[in-house]
Amino acid sequence: MEPNEISERGELAIDSVTGVDVSLPIVGAGGRSYAFIIDWHIRLLVAVAWWLAVSYALTGGIAAFGSGSEADGDGDSFFGFYFLVVILPALAIYFLYHPVLEVAMHGRTPGKRMAGVRIVTREGATPGVGAILIRNVFRLVDSLPAFYCLGLAVTLVSAQHVRVGDLAAGTLLVYDRARRPGSSADEFTVSHSGVDPRAAELIDELLGRWSELEPPARMALGRKILQRVEPNAAEISDPSAMKERLRSFVDRRSQ
Amino acid sequence: MSAASDHALRSWLDRRVGVWQRLASLASRLMRARATGVAEAIEMAEGYRGVARDLALARRVMPAGRTRTGLESLYANLHASLHRPPHHWRSDFRRLLRDDVPGIMRSIRPQLVWVTMLMALSAAAGAWLVNTYPELIGLMASEEMIERVEDGGLWTDDLLNVVPSSVLSIGILANNIAVTLFAFALGVLFGLGTFYLIAINGFMLGAVFAFTAQHDLALRLFNFVVAHGLVEMSVICIAGAAGVGLGEALVRPREQSRREAFQAASARIGKLLVPCALLLVGCGFIEGYISPDPTFPLSSRVVIGVGYWLLMVALLRGDLVGRAAQTR
Numbered sequence: 001m002e003p004n005e006i007s008e009r010g011e012l013a014i015d016s017v018t019g020v021d022v023s024l025p026i027v028g029a030g031g032r033s034y035a036f037i038i039d040w041h042i043r044l045l046v047a048v049a050w051w052l053a054v055s056y057a058l059t060g061g062i063a064a065f066g067s068g069s070e071a072d073g074d075g076d077s078f079f080g081f082y083f084l085v086v087i088l089p090a091l092a093i094y095f096l097y098h099p100v101l102e103v104a105m106h107g108r109t110p111g112k113r114m115a116g117v118r119i120v121t122r123e124g125a126t127p128g129v130g131a132i133l134i135r136n137v138f139r140l141v142d143s144l145p146a147f148y149c150l151g152l153a154v155t156l157v158s159a160q161h162v163r164v165g166d167l168a169a170g171t172l173l174v175y176d177r178a179r180r181p182g183s184s185a186d187e188f189t190v191s192h193s194g195v196d197p198r199a200a201e202l203i204d205e206l207l208g209r210w211s212e213l214e215p216p217a218r219m220a221l222g223r224k225i226l227q228r229v230e231p232n233a234a235e236i237s238d239p240s241a242m243k244e245r246l247r248s249f250v251d252r253r254s255q
Numbered sequence: 256m257s258a259a260s261d262h263a264l265r266s267w268l269d270r271r272v273g274v275w276q277r278l279a280s281l282a283s284r285l286m287r288a289r290a291t292g293v294a295e296a297i298e299m300a301e302g303y304r305g306v307a308r309d310l311a312l313a314r315r316v317m318p319a320g321r322t323r324t325g326l327e328s329l330y331a332n333l334h335a336s337l338h339r340p341p342h343h344w345r346s347d348f349r350r351l352l353r354d355d356v357p358g359i360m361r362s363i364r365p366q367l368v369w370v371t372m373l374m375a376l377s378a379a380a381g382a383w384l385v386n387t388y389p390e391l392i393g394l395m396a397s398e399e400m401i402e403r404v405e406d407g408g409l410w411t412d413d414l415l416n417v418v419p420s421s422v423l424s425i426g427i428l429a430n431n432i433a434v435t436l437f438a439f440a441l442g443v444l445f446g447l448g449t450f451y452l453i454a455i456n457g458f459m460l461g462a463v464f465a466f467t468a469q470h471d472l473a474l475r476l477f478n479f480v481v482a483h484g485l486v487e488m489s490v491i492c493i494a495g496a497a498g499v500g501l502g503e504a505l506v507r508p509r510e511q512s513r514r515e516a517f518q519a520a521s522a523r524i525g526k527l528l529v530p531c532a533l534l535l536v537g538c539g540f541i542e543g544y545i546s547p548d549p550t551f552p553l554s555s556r557v558v559i560g561v562g563y564w565l566l567m568v569a570l571l572r573g574d575l576v577g578r579a580a581q582t583r
Contacts, residue, residue, distance in 0.1 A: 014334055018307030022331050080419035088425060106286060106339065124331075125338035134525045140433075141440045164443055167514055168521035201320040 012174055014124035024124060024174035027117045029155045032173055039111030043097040051090040058086065099136040103129050118176045131169040138165035199229050203250045215239060222246055264316045271309055275329055278302040282332045303333045349576055355526050357573035363524065367496035370453055374492055377457030382465035392466045395459050404470050411479045414547040424543025431487060431535045438494040439501070439528060446502020453495040482556040483541040485564040490531045497524045534567050
């Protein structure tokens with residue numbers, strides 16, 4: 001597959017055999033850092049939680065390296081067991097978090113989900129296992145000399161805001177349309193029981209902004225839309241009745 | 256466009272809502288689970304075309320609405336689901352070892368020769384330097400290590416008394432894998448990062464051997480390293496050659512752009528890291544359980560070291576997964 005075009009606005013255009021293309025906005029250094037910081041906290045907290053919980057379960061307290069020999073009577077074997085059961089899994093959680101979850105979640109991690117971003121190939125598809133692993137191997141370089149300084153610098157200066165790992169794997173970080181508020185496929189259906197879809201969309205939007213609008217403005221807009229939907233209906237003067245009436249047209253269809 | 260046709264198009268979109276919802280739930284189910292029925296897969300492929308048509312209509316009649324945004328989201332999701340690469344772990348892994356790895360090994364043979372020579376020359380340089388200026392060992396070895404050797408012992412002598420074999424194995428394995436990954440990834444610095452890493456490792460190896468030889472301990476050190484060292488050093492050289500290959504793609508991108516050449520080289524040569532990591536797991540096991548154990552005689556260690564090295568060669572030639580039978 002040929003790599004797709006990236007527009008000057010920083011959007012990856014996905015063109016397909018259907019001839020209808022969709023563009024995915026590329027994430028900048030800010031969005032990237034936001035997702036990374038969430039992920040970093042998650043993996044750190046989970047690793048520490050594992051260490052504390054299992055350590056407590058084994059020794060009845062928070063054991064440090066090599067301690068706990070008294071509990072077992074055999075210092076070396078207990079240390080080996082403690083390392084394999086407590087320390088090793090905690091290190092594995094911390095260091096394998098990104099490669100494992102990115103493979104399992106098709107280019108996402110919990111932090112990326114929260115930030116509404118995901119990894120895609122330059123063709124807009126979900127990256128394969130090889131690309132994700134290569135991307136993660138290059139974290140070694142991106143994290144040099146400390147705190148991902150090199151990766152951040154490359155992200156800031158590169159045209160598509162990619163770090164070295166993305167350059168090596170041919171991947172991009174894009175905003176996930178499905179995760180953006182109001183863009184879920186489940187929500188595109190403003191219910192309309194026979195109402196003109198465009199009017200239904202207007203009603204939905206008005207209800208969404210109801211609390212932000214001044215009461216007279218709400219009523220005026222509501223009346224205008226209702227006239228379009230029900231030209232012969234009686235005029236409503238009570239704001240809550242107006243809201244209820246409008247809502248009756250746009251209750252989202254349940255799945 | 257007339258008002259009538261505009262209304263007709265909107266009504267059409269309105270009637271399609273149920274289909275979109277069905278496709279949305281299908282796509283989300285498909286993203287979670289790999290296996291699905293043929294009927295569902297065909298429904299999704301056909302639905303994808305339908306959604307493309309609906310999206311084109313929605314862009315025309317409702318350019319700023321929720322319907323268009325929702326459809327774009329659905330379309331992007333369906334596109335990602337349909338273009339998701341297949342996962343055939345077992346056959347992919349087999350193909351990697353049978354076809355890809357031997358091919359890559361052949362293609363990086365010149366780099367491998369150069370990197371091995373660099374390692375050997377650096378080791379010779381390190382040995383010469385420490386023989387000529389013995390006090391320079393202080394730059395390469397810790398104070399504790401030097402004192403231990405000067406007292407007639409090796410730092411590896413009581414290793415098993417200090418750390419259990421399992422912990423030792425994992426510690427060594429993690430360290431070796433980190434060195435190997437660095438040797439590869441530092442190739443991004445136009446190959447220079449790999450060059451320095453290999454040179455420093457070779458230099459330290461030669462220096463330490465020369466220092467132990469000055470105290471008649473070289474044979475004991477050889478006794479310790481021979482079982483795991485052959486494969487360990489070979490794997491580091493292979494990763495180094497892979498890193499040089501990356502650097503070469505950046506220095507000489509040929510008809511591609513540097514980014515494209517780098518990406519292509521990473522994707523192709525990076526596959527070598529899989530057998531390298533597997534081999535290092537074995538090295539870690541040997542170094543944790545066999546190398547520090549004084550009950551193993553030198554002859555056994557040589558047999559293990561050479562045998563494991565031959566196994567490595569067979570693995571990298573694809574012989575272990577049926578390449579020989581296939582090419583005959």
